[in-house]
Amino acid sequence: MMLSQTEENYLKAIYSLTYTNSNNVSTTLISEAIKTKASSVTDMIQKLAEKDLVHYKKYQGVSLTKIGQKIAVEIVRKHRLWEVFLVNKLNYNWDEVHQMAEQLEHIKSETLIDKLEAFLEFPTHDPHGDPIPDKEGNIKHHNNTMLSSVETGKSCVVIGIKDSSDPFLKFLDKLQIQLGSILKVISKEPFDNSMLVETETASISISNQISKNLFVKKL
Amino acid sequence: MMLSQTEENYLKAIYSLTYTNSNNVSTTLISEAIKTKASSVTDMIQKLAEKDLVHYKKYQGVSLTKIGQKIAVEIVRKHRLWEVFLVNKLNYNWDEVHQMAEQLEHIKSETLIDKLEAFLEFPTHDPHGDPIPDKEGNIKHHNNTMLSSVETGKSCVVIGIKDSSDPFLKFLDKLQIQLGSILKVISKEPFDNSMLVETETASISISNQISKNLFVKKL
């Protein structure tokens, strides 16, 4: 099946919205994710339903079919492997690679992404800690532990970022927090749910907005 | 200036046709190169003329403007650097990379191609022996010596392929001829302009069609 970049982007959007939101994704939600108008989304999902890539009943939102899901995961796989390439091989910072990966994920080739994966020595996670689906589409999701849920006095390792937006990544850079950073929760402030955290090098105050966006593994 | 992939492809086609053909490229020639109808080409070159990327007078064919040429060379640069990546890093054969490079050459980024160039350690030629333009757009063309013009008894090195089509590249593979191969002309057949050539490993007969397509440097 030969899909346009646009169709691929819709599938990818529906895929990730299915995780962050309900199982049946609404038209408006997609339109916000993809920065189009809701009416355009309706057109497209009808087209995708024609191609059996989504389940769609009028006014009921959409969900991916088996094949639609398979394609979406393939695109996610491509996106994340290209991000690894850009960071590990071309020395980009983790906040610089998303836009390029958005383009590279649409390169069509039967073999390219598997060759790239081998060249990168089969990475398991992208530069933002997101898991990379394997060739068959299997993907191991994070165990949803956020920094905000770590008890006072306990330590943890940063293993992923929930919101990988540029400003947030740059902010983490400034705080010298990266994947693998070890954080110890010193105290929590009930007033605004901020916490005092000890890194390898410093003691910093972290707002709830931030601690809710950091995936960690408790130690 | 933000160009579509299609516009970029037209500029690239005009660029290479300017070399292989006359200075003013005809509509039909472009339409054959780009596999569209002549009427579509007319539409597009009028659009490109609007944007000052080509010089165009009705019925007189087109040529690239300074800025149009600059963009065309940038795309050639990207194409060839990606081909080097695919062959040198991902272990593709030289006959497998063109279609992927056709897509990769359109990836938009201010920095990507320069980073890639550095990662590849500043290659001067692509896998088919074609020169890679530098960051400023300077490009050293082959000194047009073809194998067909080498005198009997003389030796030469293969430095490039004129027609880099898949079948031709595969054929060269079979003959065990590659860039850097040293060929000695044993004899020439006046009847069909074929020649008997000695490689490092064997003695082979080479048709004129082939010897006219191999760039060499005389030794």
Next chain:
DNA sequence: AAATTAATTTAGATAAGTCTAAAAATAAAT
């Protein structure tokens, strides 16, 4: 339960890039 609000879909329009068929201009042949 009816009225109001919000979300979704339809209808009609637009832009990019392509096509076919017809018209106009150029080139080649008589």
Next chain:
DNA sequence: ATTTATTTTTAGACTTATCTAAATTAATTT
């Protein structure tokens, strides 16, 4: 110098993906 053939351009239509505005359906409030 005409006629004929070829090339190029125009005109009108189609497809994909988008938009605005209007109509419809669903959800919320009163």
